[in-house]
Amino acid sequence: MLNGDGGNYLLPVKPVTGYAEAALAEPWACVEASYTITYRQSWKPGGTLWITGDGAGVNLGHAEAWRPGRVVVDVSDTTFAERMRNWAKAANVKLIDDQPDAKYDDIVVLSNDADLIERAFARLARGGSFAVITGQKIARRVSLDIGRLHYDNLAIMGATGSDLSAAYTPIRTQLRPGGITWILGAGGPMGHMHMQRAIEIEGHPRKIVATNLNRHRMLAVKEKFADPAKDAGVQLVYYSQDSYAGEAELEADLRHESDDAGYDDIAVMAPSVPAIEMAMNHLADNGVMNVFAGVPRGTLARFNINDIVQRAVRYTGTSGSSIEDLAHMRDLIEDKHLATNKSVAAVAGLEGVAEGLHAVSEGRFPGKVVIFPNLSKPLPLTTLAELKERLPAVYAKLGESESWTVEAEAELLRLLL
Numbered sequence: 001m002l003n004g005d006g007g008n009y010l011l012p013v014k015p016v017t018g019y020a021e022a023a024l025a026e027p028w029a030c031v032e033a034s035y036t037i038t039y040r041q042s043w044k045p046g047g048t049l050w051i052t053g054d055g056a057g058v059n060l061g062h063a064e065a066w067r068p069g070r071v072v073v074d075v076s077d078t079t080f081a082e083r084m085r086n087w088a089k090a091a092n093v094k095l096i097d098d099q100p101d102a103k104y105d106d107i108v109v110l111s112n113d114a115d116l117i118e119r120a121f122a123r124l125a126r127g128g129s130f131a132v133i134t135g136q137k138i139a140r141r142v143s144l145d146i147g148r149l150h151y152d153n154l155a156i157m158g159a160t161g162s163d164l165s166a167a168y169t170p171i172r173t174q175l176r177p178g179g180i181t182w183i184l185g186a187g188g189p190m191g192h193m194h195m196q197r198a199i200e201i202e203g204h205p206r207k208i209v210a211t212n213l214n215r216h217r218m219l220a221v222k223e224k225f226a227d228p229a230k231d232a233g234v235q236l237v238y239y240s241q242d243s244y245a246g247e248a249e250l251e252a253d254l255r256h257e258s259d260d261a262g263y264d265d266i267a268v269m270a271p272s273v274p275a276i277e278m279a280m281n282h283l284a285d286n287g288v289m290n291v292f293a294g295v296p297r298g299t300l301a302r303f304n305i306n307d308i309v310q311r312a313v314r315y316t317g318t319s320g321s322s323i324e325d326l327a328h329m330r331d332l333i334e335d336k337h338l339a340t341n342k343s344v345a346a347v348a349g350l351e352g353v354a355e356g357l358h359a360v361s362e363g364r365f366p367g368k369v370v371i372f373p374n375l376s377k378p379l380p381l382t383t384l385a386e387l388k389e390r391l392p393a394v395y396a397k398l399g400e401s402e403s404w405t406v407e408a409e410a411e412l413l414r415l416l417l
Contacts, residue, residue, distance in 0.1 A: 047105030055080030061165035158309035177203030185269030187217025
């Protein structure tokens with residue numbers, strides 16, 4: 001069980017590493033993985049490729065050297081179709097016919113036909129890449145499965161011009177150093193984690209705009225992050241949607257914060273298609289949207305493919321983490337690059353599990369509940385602020401802004417173990 005497909009699942013930690021900060025490596029690894037994911041810059045070696053659309057005036061460029069295993073050539077331009085068949089023969093790539101239910105590792109659409117783009121995207125296999133190459137404007141937004149973007153590790157790219165391979169430039173996943181970041185849904189536990197990471201990482205943005213539906217949650221964001229952001233030299237701005245009479249007013253303030261140039265990075269915590277579609281309009285040239293919120297597969301969102309093709313806008317999405325991500329997060333903790341203990345909102349022994357689950361389902365805390373199953377004395381669900389009355393010796397060892405520390409944990413164990 002411990003030596004699986006991803007390697008040894010039993011990860012050593014240093015003796016000085018705390019229980020809570022080690023336990024929180026798992027949810028934190030999911031956050032970190034969303035910024036360290038890499039996407040293919042070529043067709044999948046040995047995979048199945050479908051090229052469809054027109055093809056007039058297009059050349060393969062660097063793709064001439066790529067080697068999928070099979071290819072469907074489904075283009076209307078006879079010259080390009082013949083060039084592709086000759087390439088496949090020379091490259092020992094098998095030419096096949098399209099099958100109605102077939103899924104493809106790579107799909108290239110050489111057209112501005114919105115209907116074709118929608119149909120083709122639905123044929124993409126898990127982990128697939130989808131490229132649109134066209135010099136003509138696409139007349140309408142296209143409806144694509146944004147749930148699969150999050151859960152199935154899909155990549156969407158595009159380019160203008162005649163070089164097909166130009167679409168496959170690296171997709172930036174780290175926040176742009178010195179850029180402007182918008183964290184949509186910053187008030188929840190995962191939003192707090194993205195906020196903290198954006199402030200603490202090397203090469204952090206110069207400005208972070210945090211938004212949330214509810215004003216009281218934004219107050220918690222301000223209390224927790226105002227001082228760390230100031231210390232890091234990051235300008236932090238807060239907006240809550242319930243402070244506005246309508247969405248247009250919020251959008252006006254969002255445009256003002258980016259000087260009408262858009263945001264270099266948008267991290268989306270809210271599983272709301274209207275919110276995601278609204279945020280899409282605020283991406284800068286070469287901007288990246290991290291669709292972190294887990295909307296279900298089959299959920300359609302309207303994408304402006306022109307932004308992807310003409311302005312190099314990109315979308316990323318990840319779900320979960322690998323054992324490598326978890327090991328990487330452990331290293332960040334133990335090297336003091338990210339303090340996962342700052343995510344702790346409440347602690348409890350085993351008797352607090354039921355109430356802790358209710359608290360999570362109700363969104364009661366803007367942080368994580370950590371259960372210590374090894375305690376021999378009872379500890380009901382207790383917020384860090386409540387420790388002041390319940391366990392003052394533990395409270396005295398909390399960090400800045402009532403944050404959990406290894407020292408507080410050691411005192412808790414001394415008293416209750």
